[in-house]
Amino acid sequence: MQTIRHSEQTLKTALISKSPELVLQYENLDAGEQRLMNEAFQPTSDLFGPITLHSKSDWITSHPESPQDFEQFFNDPYRKIPSPEKCHIYIQSIGSLGNTRIISEEYVRWLSGYCEAFFYGLTVKLLEPVPVSATKCSFRVNDNTQNLQIHAGDILKFLRKKKPRNAFCVVGITMIDLYPRDSWNFVFGQASLTEGVGIFSFARYGSDFYSAHYKGKVKKLQKTSLSDYSVFDNYYVPEITSILLLRSCKALVRWIDDESVDIPGETAKHSHEDNVLPKPVEAFKEWREWIIKCLAVLQK
Numbered sequence: 026m027q028t029i030r031h032s033e034q035t036l037k038t039a040l041i042s043k044s045p046e047l048v049l050q051y052e053n054l055d056a057g058e059q060r061l062m063n064e065a066f067q068p069t070s071d072l073f074g075p076i077t078l079h080s081k082s083d084w085i086t087s088h089p090e091s092p093q094d095f096e097q098f099f100n101d102p103y104r105k106i107p108s109p110e111k112c113h114i115y116i117q118s119i120g121s122l123g124n125t126r127i128i129s130e131e132y133v134r135w136l137s138g139y140c141e142a143f144f145y146g147l148t149v150k151l152l153e154p155v156p157v158s159a160t161k162c163s164f165r166v167n168d169n170t171q172n173l174q175i176h177a178g179d180i181l182k183f184l185r186k187k188k189p190r191n192a193f194c195v196v197g198i199t200m201i202d203l204y205p206r207d208s209w210n211f212v213f214g215q216a217s218l219t220e221g222v223g224i225f226s227f228a229r230y231g232s233d234f235y236s237a238h239y240k241g242k243v244k245k246l247q248k249t250s251l252s253d254y255s256v257f258d259n260y261y262v263p264e265i266t267s268i269l270l271l272r273s274c275k276a277l278v279r280w281i282d283d284e285s286v287d288i289p290g291e292t293a294k295h296s297h298e299d300n301v302l303p304k305p306v307e308a309f310k311e312w313r314e315w316i317i318k319c320l321a322v323l324q325k
Contacts, residue, residue: 028076030068060323103219117155135270137151139280165207174201177205181217193221213229228241230273232266276312278320281306
């Protein structure tokens with residue numbers, strides 16, 4: 026196990042730099058915002074601790090990359106920012122997200138409510154869910170794991186064609202495992218920053234995914250043609266647990282505490298007779314406490 030800890034000066038240089046524009050933005054923060062920002066400069070901060078690498082397979086160790094400070098990110102010519110004409114995040118569900126229609130709809134509502142709270146000022150809209158067959162994507166059974174997987178790049182092509190004119194981005198979500206190319210084992214997600222489309226799979230966030238008894242394994246793919254998507258009919262969907270929701274979202278206090286978050290501009294499809302599911306947020310306790318500590322610094 027390895028701990029990465031930087032000095033106060035290194036952290037200040039990385040976060041603010043010497044760019045006059047960024048220095049001015051920092052100086053224009055109110056007192057509470059500056060207090061919270063200053064917490065990030067303290068190597069011993071209770072809010073922003075060092076990074077712990079648990080093994081050599083951790084991403085930082087196994088995928089060495091050149092460091093990027095905030096100024097480089099801020100000045101990146103490919104960085105996209107919302108505009109009045111493009112201020113909507115569209116979510117496209119691909120395949121079933123829950124074992125029933127009610128579960129699928131509630132899970133998407135929870136994700137959408139979180140997304141709108143996190144990206145404050147942008148409106149989240151839901152596109153009509155589609156089956157895997159509608160994307161015309163390639164798919165396979167992983168030779169090593171026997172997991173059924175869909176091709177991430179093909180999904181991106183599908184999302185580009187469906188992207189509304191007023192979209193800041195379109196995010197595809199699925200419970201089916203992804204692969205980006207034949208030589209790769211899997212990928213959690215893939216995106217095109219320049220085109221504003223992305224696809225993410227929550228399959229590996231289920232508590233049973235790495236179990237030998239994972240029900241999503243397919244021993245043999247009986248595919249008679251490239252357009253035969255029958256293998257996805259009634260395909261296994263993991264239970265929507267608190268841990269899966271936590272891994273899907275991370276946390277915001279109001280979103281955690283509100284059991285009935287509605288999406289502005291969206292009409293709920295539930296009837297009064299439907300049993301709306303309680304949001305499984307018990308795993309969010311630690312994140313909720315962290316956010317409350319941040320709010321205490323802001324409001325001190």
